[in-house]
Amino acid sequence: MAKRVVIVGGGSGGTILANDLDPHTYEVTVVSASASHMFQPALLYVAMRGAPAAIARDERGLLPSRVRFIQDAVAEVDLTAQTVMTAGGERLPYDEVVLATGILTDPGQIPGLAEVNAAIGDYHSTAAQAQKLWRQLDAFRGGTIALGQASPVCKCPPSPLEGVLLAEELIRRRGLRDKTRIVYFTPYPRAYPAKPMDEIVAPILAARGIEVMPFFDLDRIDPATRTLYSIEGDQIACDLPIVVPPFIGADIAYRPAEVLDASRLVVTDRQSLRVKGVEHAFAIGDGTNLPTSKAGVGAHLEAKTVAAALAGRPAVFEGRTNCPFDMGHGFGTFVVGSYTAPVVKSPPTRWKHFMKMAFARLYWLELRGWLDPVIDVYFRMTAPKPAP
Numbered sequence: 001m002a003k004r005v006v007i008v009g010g011g012s013g014g015t016i017l018a019n020d021l022d023p024h025t026y027e028v029t030v031v032s033a034s035a036s037h038m039f040q041p042a043l044l045y046v047a048m049r050g051a052p053a054a055i056a057r058d059e060r061g062l063l064p065s066r067v068r069f070i071q072d073a074v075a076e077v078d079l080t081a082q083t084v085m086t087a088g089g090e091r092l093p094y095d096e097v098v099l100a101t102g103i104l105t106d107p108g109q110i111p112g113l114a115e116v117n118a119a120i121g122d123y124h125s126t127a128a129q130a131q132k133l134w135r136q137l138d139a140f141r142g143g144t145i146a147l148g149q150a151s152p153v154c155k156c157p158p159s160p161l162e163g164v165l166l167a168e169e170l171i172r173r174r175g176l177r178d179k180t181r182i183v184y185f186t187p188y189p190r191a192y193p194a195k196p197m198d199e200i201v202a203p204i205l206a207a208r209g210i211e212v213m214p215f216f217d218l219d220r221i222d223p224a225t226r227t228l229y230s231i232e233g234d235q236i237a238c239d240l241p242i243v244v245p246p247f248i249g250a251d252i253a254y255r256p257a258e259v260l261d262a263s264r265l266v267v268t269d270r271q272s273l274r275v276k277g278v279e280h281a282f283a284i285g286d287g288t289n290l291p292t293s294k295a296g297v298g299a300h301l302e303a304k305t306v307a308a309a310l311a312g313r314p315a316v317f318e319g320r321t322n323c324p325f326d327m328g329h330g331f332g333t334f335v336v337g338s339y340t341a342p343v344v345k346s347p348p349t350r351w352k353h354f355m356k357m358a359f360a361r362l363y364w365l366e367l368r369g370w371l372d373p374v375i376d377v378y379f380r381m382t383a384p385k386p387a388p
């Protein structure tokens with residue numbers, strides 16, 4: 001009899017895995033809170049360029065017909081009894097479970113941010129929020145823009161800097177640069193957390209006149225005056241606060257509860273991707289506590305690692321990252337590293353920007369596994385060298 005695999009979450013990781021599993025060996029069920037699948041990197045362009053907001057597709061259509069798809073939120077995962085319970089009351093026993101639930105923005109963690117977020121929008125949650133932010137930028141006629149991340153954990157680590165660089169490009173193109181102060185704030189000691197990449201980014205920010213405020217742990221915002229206050233005692237008064245909110249793991253009750261950390265991230269073995277302390281359970285993607293970038297590329301490689309493990313092949317996740325980074329004005333780069341290799345100092349080029357933009361068109365094929373041979377060669381060719 002085929003083994004029952006339940007995949008919780010139909011985002012990048014869950015969908016890639018469901019397409020990879022052998023239908024003769026596994027009876028696969030994907031349970032996802034949403035019927036649609038959003039290409040999240042496009043939120044940046046909806047918010048900063050006014051690009052079309054139709055960036056999602058029907059999840060069912062991205063899965064092989066043999067995979068059962070249930071659109072429902074999962075309420076509970078009992079890792080001891082090996083069952084998944086949906087909010088609608090369906091009980092799904094499993095032989096193996098894979099948790100691929102991503103992370104959610106949680107502006108309520110910071111006083112004043114929920115109000116500001118509701119008024120201004122953001123580019124890390126929904127297309128409607130990204131459109132709202134675009135309307136704010138589109139109507140902006142000069143003043144101070146403050147853009148940054150509220151907490152160290154961030155979906156797609158380059159995305160806060162991508163936001164400020166694209167906002168600057170927009171303001172410059174509109175002839176508003178002389179009338180606009182742009183401040184980038186970050187809880188880290190420098191603009192990009194990894195030093196080799198900061199050595200690339202810092203001169204670009206300086207050349208474009210973007211002020212950087214490091215060590216800015218956002219404590220609270222006064223929505224009336226649009227002033228941001230940090231735990232360290234600094235403040236930024238601005239006209240347009242664009243804040244990447246804090247994130248939190250999915251709202252699912254686990255037994256045992258100890259598999260979650262304080263941010264509701266699943267405590268996961270960094271190489272085997274097994275949920276720590278329990279059997280027959282894996283976790284992949286943004287919803288894990290793995291010490292690597294929260295990015296679609298990671299979710300891809302983690303899904304492939306779990307597929308290999310389930311197929312009985314050697315399966316070790318090496319923490320590889322390969323985050324595309326749009327630096328504005330037609331230039332881009334990639335943030336490449338792994339558990340053993342420090343981030344590569346990779347200068348921006350037009351070609352790398354083109355690759356980022358081209359990938360947006362290829363994403364839907366990637367989910368189905370149709371690009372695997374090309375992607376495998378690319379990862380081999382661009383593998384970072386381990387530290388000596």
Ligand SMILES: Cc1cc2nc3c(=O)[nH]c(=O)nc-3n(C[C@H](O)[C@H](O)[C@H](O)COP(=O)(O)OP(=O)(O)OC[C@H]3O[C@@H](n4cnc5c(N)ncnc54)[C@H](O)[C@@H]3O)c2cc1C
Nearest residue numbers: 009010011012013033040041074102156285286295296297
């Ligand atoms: C602005 C922006 C730019 C980005 N740019 C890039 C980029 O250039 N390159 C890159 O590689 N990555 C990028 N990313 C990150 C990338 O989109 C994510 O890292 C990736 O989608 C993570 O995949 P995942 O499967 O872990 O989670 P997700 O794709 O977020 O999927 C999570 C799934 O879990 C489901 N779910 C949640 N809760 C429940 C529940 N209770 N029950 C059932 N289902 C549930 C959701 O409905 C969803 O289907 C970007 C993200 C943003 C926001």
